[in-house]
Amino acid sequence: MSGKDISEQKFGLFLILPSLIILGVVALYPLFRNLLLSFMGSDGQFAGLHNFLLLLQDGRFKKSFLNTLLISGISVPIQLSLGLFFAVVLHKKFLGREVVRTAVFLPWALPTAIIAVTWKWIFNDFYGVFNDLLLRLNLINEPLAWLGRPNLAFFCIIFAEVWKCTPFVVVILLAGLQSIPSDLYEAISVDGANAWQNFKLITLPLLKPALLVALIFRSIQTFGIFDSIWILTGGGPGGSTESVSLYIYDTVFRYLKFNYGATLVVFNFVISLTFVLIVYYMFATRRQFEY
């Protein structure tokens, strides 16, 4: 490498340094501590893979893991498609666009814990607005216990999650849409392309980076879902909506089983990392991050 390249390298590293330092100071020590704990028993002695073996036999963990996969697997695609649809609509010029956009950001802007309590109230079987509306529209005959039946509760959680997090996708995709040069559309309209072809040939491919960011971050965040489930169902009914984060919280803060909790965290991390790596290498085009 030439001298210029080396000094470029140094400069590049220098630019990244602050971020790395911050992440190192804040994140590294807890992570290492966590890793260590997962290999130790509650007596402080080295226990090897013992905790991990326990994990594999843990029925409650398997259930919570499955729940989390289901919640993520269903809500993330919905968020992405809905988000894409909203972003495309909001990208057009129309009267009152600014107001509408601000309204669309709102669910993401409200504190999770508070909005979850609102949802809990909305889904209440006696006082809830949801039942009230459905009854008035004659879609149901008697109030349903939305948060009281496993399938319904699942639906409520996904509904609340989609509502809250779609704006996140919309914001990211809007920014992506913004950076597509309009003359590209002009170019193919000369050839007589219609709206659908515009979308398929230009919009979608060029949105790929933004979609990737939205997909990865939403998946990671949904996988760690905690607040809304805690408030809406507490993991019920009958443990059917418990997520992995909830189980980790209980293990560490309520059962005070720190070692096992650390094991759960490590396992969770490995899964998340694998997922991210797969998505990243599948969807990232070669063009990314190459000089």
Added chain:
Amino acid sequence: MSIEKRKKNAVWRKLKISFFYLLIIFIVFFHLAPFLWQVISSLKNAEEIYSIPVKYFPSSVSWDSYKHLITSPVFLKNFFNSIIISLATTFFCLVFATLSAYSLSRINIKFKNLLQLLLLLACLFPQIIFLVPLYEFMAKFHFINKSFALVLPYVTFSLPLAIWMMAGFFQTIPKELEEQAMIDGFSRMKILWKIILPLSWPALATCAILIFIGPFAWNEFLFALTFMTRDMSRTVPVAIALLSGASMYEVPWSRICAACVLATLPVVIFVVLFQRKIIAGLTRGALKG
């Protein structure tokens, strides 16, 4: 084109437009509905909240909850704290993220991809495992009840998303621009400052919005609860959680909804301000010069 066909086209166009606006109204309603419910609830008095059948409009508007909050010096101070902390987080995060993102997307450093993934690391763990070690750290160095105790972790957890977004955006800026500038003798830093940044407003503004209203600034609860123990140092989400009824089981709905509505105002203002920037940075045509 015959007159009938022209008329048909006009009708069809009108239909499309009205359908479009209907869609917009539906979108707005879908996003606002629970929030509207909060606004309505904040104006009701306690009994009406629990009435069956559900009362959609309060029979008498009561501003008590709002009065109570606005005249509370603690709540106002908490509001102020939240604003300062969120602004600081957004600012520092953007600065570090932009530098890092520029480096990752433009400069050929070794292990680029590895570094990118490393930066994601903090996000792959549940927040709670950072709680106790960070608390120990902050307490030991006497940062408890000081803004720094929250700004540091918030910036840390917001960095990954910000870096990824900015890096992705920088990719879309043609390299020719910088090559030209470098030939003209500009240094990297100058290029970043004078050329890249002005073009990046859409991405910067988007990042700013996501950070400010995201789960690690304005609305963050867990760390804010643990690291700020004095009434006057607290932030808004914790202040809302501390709103209590006369007994431990009661939930003062009106007041909580009112606090939420108030807490949404700065966020709305922030979003409106930065939205303009997103649209302003739109003229990509400037690039072709």
Added chain:
Amino acid sequence: MIKKLFVAVISLIVVFPLLVYADEQVKITFLWWPDPGGGFEEVIKDFEKENSDIRVEMIKGPTSTDTREMMYITGFLAGRSDYDMVLMDIVWLPKFAKQGWLVPLDEWFSKEEKSKFLPGDIEGSIYKGRTYRVPLQTDAGILYYRKDLLEAGEYASPKTWKEFIEIAGKLQNKPDIWGFVFQGKQYEGLICNFLEILWSFGGDVFDEEGNLVLNSQEGIEALKFMYDLVHTYQVTPEGVVTYEEEETRHIFQEGRAVFCRNWPYMWKLAQEENSPVKGKIGMSVLPSKKGIQSHSTLGGWGFGISKFSKNKEACIRFIEYITSYESQKKLHFKSGIVPTRRALFKDKDILKQNPFYSDLYKILLSAKPRPVHPDYSQVSDVLRRFVHRVLLGELSAEKALESAESEIEGILRK
């Protein structure tokens, strides 16, 4: 020379008080909910007046018990003395004691003194023979009923479950009025209800020696009874699986239920001016199977001292003060606590304002704490899931108890 002396004297006068106060004034803290009644702040002020060398700070945390528990635990895990005293829920005690986070109080909390408190609360303050908590306020499950409806139907308040089902079934008028509501959501409140019913059939989770006796004939009968309330006798709405205290209170207070199981706090609210059921309610001990004594589940809070505190002596003085007769009385009137000193239930002023306290006292005397075991949280979580599934109708009582017992055995073994 005079100038130097002058300066020296002035410095002494200025510095001496600083030194004295810096050494002597001690600060102790504890974490509690915001207490809008203001009773705690007042007691603290009174204490500081009498003890000028101690400053007490009450740090305000959220209403949610679980959140405050997490805050205490975070402090302990970090090995810090941020909270000198621990105002703890009765169920936290065995957990914290086992971790070694609490200081045993037996030296100054004598047997004689303990006898002045409610027995159940004291039972819940002891772990492995040592006392770690001084009870301050108590809570117990109560059966509330619509006196007016029962009187109209010429029923006395039910003593057995059989009578209870009969009355509830006859007096209910669905969907306007249901027979019985209780806390059935998957949370700790569910276990409080479950334990009461379990005990009322003669079952238990652990016996006196600490053996697991959950999966018994009595246990199955009790759990099946809970299922029957919703699905067989149909006196309880299906939505019960989502109710916490406030939901049941609103249903009962709006006149939509004949019976309601809830904590003492509901009485005052249901008797307020704008309550539709004002003057129409009564309270009694929970019904039981014929021949078996009924027990309420005990809740409640008390003070312990953190191992990490640097001012344990000051803590002892404050705890003695705040759990005294006068302080508890003040806290009762200002903050609405149910006191833990037995004598207060015969106090004239208290009885004048709350005549129902004489009934409440009887209920409290037979109230039992939840199993005092360090793994109680985890046991409770197991129970919650299985009891909830039985309520939902997903699992039979037999299967549920069998699985629950084996899971709990697994937990206890580790």
